[in-house]
Amino acid sequence: MLSSQIKSNEIVFGNCNKDLLEEIIFYGMRLGAEFVEIFIENTDNASVLAEEDFITSVSPSFGRGAGIRIFKDKRDGFVSTNDLSKHGLMRSVSQAIEMLDITEKNNTDDFNGLKKHKDYSLSKKTWVDEVPSIHEISEKLLVSTKSLKKNNKIITRKGSYSRNLQEVIIASSDGTYVSDIRLHQTVGLNVIASDAQYRSNGSRRFGSSGMPNEFRLWDHEKAANDVFESSMNMLYADYVDAGQMPVVLANKFGGVIFHEACGHLLETTQIERGTTPFVNKLNEKIAHESVTAIDEGISEGSFGSLSVDDEGMEPEKSVLIKDGILKKFISDRAGELRTGHKRTGSGRRQNYSFAAASRMRNTYIAKGEHSKEDLINSISDGLYCKSMGGGSVGATGQFNFAVEEGYLIKNGKLTNPVKGATLIGEAKEVMPKISMCGNDLELAPGFCGSISGSVNVTVGQPHIKVDSITVGGR
Amino acid sequence: MNSKEITTQISEAADSLNLKKWDYGASFSNDYSVQVDKGEAKQLKASQKQILTIRVWNESNLVGITTTSDISESGIKKALNQANIASDFGNKNERTEFSPLAKDPIEVKDSKKRNPVGIKKLLTLLREAEVKLLESHESIKSVPYNGLSESFYERVYANSDGAFRSYTKSQAALYLYARAEEKNKKPRSSGSVKLGYGVEDIDIESCIKDASNKTISHLNYSSIKTHKYLICFSPESFLTIINAFSSMFNARSILDGISLSNKNSIGEKLSTEALNIYDDGLHEKNISSSPFDGEGTPTKRLCLINKGRLENFIHSESTARIFKTMPTGHAGLGSKVSVSPDWIVVEKSEENADLKISLDHSSYDGEFVYIEELNAIHAGVRASQGSFSLPFDGWLYKNGKKISIESATVAGDIKYLLKNIVNIESNQEVTTSGISPHIWVDELSITGDA
Numbered sequence: 015m016l017s018s019q020i021k022s023n024e025i026v027f028g029n030c031n032k033d034l035l036e037e038i039i040f041y042g043m044r045l046g047a048e049f050v051e052i053f054i055e056n057t058d059n060a061s062v063l064a065e066e067d068f069i070t071s072v073s074p075s076f077g078r079g080a081g082i083r084i085f086k087d088k089r090d091g092f093v094s095t096n097d098l099s100k101h102g103l104m105r106s107v108s109q110a111i112e113m114l115d116i117t118e119k120n121n122t123d124d125f126n127g128l129k130k131h132k133d134y135s136l137s138k139k140t141w142v143d144e145v146p147s148i149h150e151i152s153e154k155l156l157v158s159t160k161s162l163k164k165n166n167k168i169i170t171r172k173g174s175y176s177r178n179l180q181e182v183i184i185a186s187s188d189g190t191y192v193s194d195i196r197l198h199q200t201v202g203l204n205v206i207a208s209d210a211q212y213r214s215n216g217s218r219r220f221g222s223s224g225m226p227n228e229f230r231l232w233d234h235e236k237a238a239n240d241v242f243e244s245s246m247n248m249l250y251a252d253y254v255d256a257g258q259m260p261v262v263l264a265n266k267f268g269g270v271i272f273h274e275a276c277g278h279l280l281e282t283t284q285i286e287r288g289t290t291p292f293v294n295k296l297n298e299k300i301a302h303e304s305v306t307a308i309d310e311g312i313s314e315g316s317f318g319s320l321s322v323d324d325e326g327m328e329p330e331k332s333v334l335i336k337d338g339i340l341k342k343f344i345s346d347r348a349g350e351l352r353t354g355h356k357r358t359g360s361g362r363r364q365n366y367s368f369a370a371a372s373r374m375r376n377t378y379i380a381k382g383e384h385s386k387e388d389l390i391n392s393i394s395d396g397l398y399c400k401s402m403g404g405g406s407v408g409a410t411g412q413f414n415f416a417v418e419e420g421y422l423i424k425n426g427k428l429t430n431p432v433k434g435a436t437l438i439g440e441a442k443e444v445m446p447k448i449s450m451c452g453n454d455l456e457l458a459p460g461f462c463g464s465i466s467g468s469v470n471v472t473v474g475q476p477h478i479k480v481d482s483i484t485v486g487g488r
Numbered sequence: 489m490n491s492k493e494i495t496t497q498i499s500e501a502a503d504s505l506n507l508k509k510w511d512y513g514a515s516f517s518n519d520y521s522v523q524v525d526k527g528e529a530k531q532l533k534a535s536q537k538q539i540l541t542i543r544v545w546n547e548s549n550l551v552g553i554t555t556t557s558d559i560s561e562s563g564i565k566k567a568l569n570q571a572n573i574a575s576d577f578g579n580k581n582e583r584t585e586f587s588p589l590a591k592d593p594i595e596v597k598d599s600k601k602r603n604p605v606g607i608k609k610l611l612t613l614l615r616e617a618e619v620k621l622l623e624s625h626e627s628i629k630s631v632p633y634n635g636l637s638e639s640f641y642e643r644v645y646a647n648s649d650g651a652f653r654s655y656t657k658s659q660a661a662l663y664l665y666a667r668a669e670e671k672n673k674k675p676r677s678s679g680s681v682k683l684g685y686g687v688e689d690i691d692i693e694s695c696i697k698d699a700s701n702k703t704i705s706h707l708n709y710s711s712i713k714t715h716k717y718l719i720c721f722s723p724e725s726f727l728t729i730i731n732a733f734s735s736m737f738n739a740r741s742i743l744d745g746i747s748l749s750n751k752n753s754i755g756e757k758l759s760t761e762a763l764n765i766y767d768d769g770l771h772e773k774n775i776s777s778s779p780f781d782g783e784g785t786p787t788k789r790l791c792l793i794n795k796g797r798l799e800n801f802i803h804s805e806s807t808a809r810i811f812k813t814m815p816t817g818h819a820g821l822g823s824k825v826s827v828s829p830d831w832i833v834v835e836k837s838e839e840n841a842d843l844k845i846s847l848d849h850s851s852y853d854g855e856f857v858y859i860e861e862l863n864a865i866h867a868g869v870r871a872s873q874g875s876f877s878l879p880f881d882g883w884l885y886k887n888g889k890k891i892s893i894e895s896a897t898v899a900g901d902i903k904y905l906l907k908n909i910v911n912i913e914s915n916q917e918v919t920t921s922g923i924s925p926h927i928w929v930d931e932l933s934i935t936g937d938a
Contacts (some may be wrong), residue, residue: 063823063824068581069579070579070581070582070823071822072552072553072578072823073555073574073822074553074554074573076567076570077555077556079537079557089528089529090532091532091533091534092531092532092534093534094534094535094536094537095536096536109534110534113532113607113608114532148574148577152577169745170744170745206745206746213872214873215870215872215873253899256933256935257714257935258937286525286530287632287633288667289632369531369533403867404864404867406863406866406867406879408879409632409633410674410675412895414863414864414867415867416867416868416877433875434875434877434899435877436879436897436935438879438896438897438937440895484937486877486879486896486899487935488877488899488933
């Protein structure tokens, strides 16, 4: 039953907002909406930058806002606002209704009020007090950048930290009423090494979700050693010769290629657009039988994990590809409505100003049976990509990725470091060429930018071998 | 609250917190956008957004900052308090002050006021555009990426020294990316973007025509042999590469050790004498022009490369003070103030006798690669090292024929590229990021899979 009395005229975090949320949803349904969803957030963020031996930037920010989405048939109208008053939210609902040109009235029979409040934030309310203070962050970053100063070839040293604390309330006309608190922390180290005309970069990023102590536990010495070694290894590297060759992609962030080149093509937004070659391939072989790939939001502490997605659904573990066979797409509410693929708890958005869309969470290729050495030993002339830079996928599925740290493979052994390599290909053609998977699966945090903004994700894989791929160079 | 009221509110709140020195930048916007899918409205969006960034100086003259979307009285007080706390961590080694030019006159372009046309009109226009694009060629099967938007915004800068400046503006954008498919061939995709002050200023027909022509022109494709080729950069692709390596002109990047230039690089020969490059945020063709930067410094035209030699760096207040010059109107507003170019203008200088003027993209009949558009800039550019390896859309011209290149990258070094410019065509073209003619470069590496 809907409450007939209005108890508050503004959303207040920490209070019960059920009556006001019901009234807003009821208002939208009365105006003819088939579905109303309200996403409200309150954020408290901070970032700190250390350069050389000084803190050069401390940037706190906070804010609040609401995103209201109305569905009618298969169309949706989305309005975002910073005004969390009853008047502001109702105005947003009206605007969305008007945008969709809805003239029929009253779908209130389809709304039976909000269900019992599901509060995922109960055990998380202390996080805001448990995260490290700016002072503590600054001290550790300065120790970290000092650790990078290992010889006089290192000309710039940077350490950066950012923390996003997001409190959300999600309510919709199917009765969904949930609250949650999300905490993401990330820290990165970067160096530039220089010697005469030679220059190289080294960088590593680490991240976690829902673990207020994680930054304190971060092994900055190990991270600094990795970054330093990478920059030194690459400082005098020659440019790689371009061509077709077999490659071994390292574990952890090597998984970015699967994420970009294949994972995005398994999101229902791509089916809606008609831009995925896998649209009619469910239960068909799309990859080598050694490949099993997973997307999930449940690994504790992983950067892409969630208690509940941005549409109020608990995330599931989705086996996307099993032994090379396509088994599932990544779906959100609009994706289910428009493509028929069931929601997977993958409706995600950067913040209130974006409508949720089907997005990856922790996405990785499952481990196989081979050792890293098995993979390298199997190649007589190829490339080992130890560390990947960024990349992108074009509108027709071609991808390209920069190799940050690469080594030539000659007669089954790693030899000279090489720079300037770019991996170029298409998922449809490369997936069947992943012929060997290592037994050393590891995950790495990252940020994924797409239709609903930038979201925290994890990529991952064991070492994998691709039988042949185009390597761009000079 | 309007911008004057917010300034008063901040001033009063700062007084109550005994904060003597502060400044702020704010942005208030109303945005509307639509997307369509085969005639159906796909997503319709509207947003009201406000962003306020406040800086305060503490008694030790160290700066703290906070950004918020909450401009209520309590939100402003909280922001001032947080900025004050953050000022304890202010950078002692590089002081920040108000821009000495924050009260200088600004040049506000007299653009005609546009009113929102509304979502329904946006939707009608985009539907019509999609239909026309689909009908323009039988191989164009869909327009998977499309959008029509209009935005109305106000930007403000004010400080405790009495500086106050604001401007209001509108901008509209149309993008159409089509996908063409032919039997037994890979799908091909290309598109076009047009900007205007309002929707009525956008040349929709030309956007449809460009998107169609570009997409169709890639239908006949082939892979390219890995080799070094004579290159012709389109205006858009040359501006992309200049912007990607703009740290060469950026005083902030120099101080941070991530630029190819150094403090003493002014006067250094970077390219052929025939090349001039300016940054001209106030250019009449720049739809996104802003009359002042994040620190309130007026925007102005600045010569970056004059007859092949580095002429000026772009500056914020603090970098200008360190370099013993004046700010140039290129600052953001942050805890660490960023510096970035506005709108690049590339032109042929008077010293152009050495150029090979026979190299003209519309008439040259020798072999060359035409680079229409560079992609994946964030992944393929090493600005601090000067190197790039970028995928591109383009054509191979050979034996009088033009064939689209299936999938390839161009790799090189920016200093090599600038020094090996062999022609700068005469006609400049306006793009969304600046103005440039076609630029010819002798021998860059292309990787293909032929």
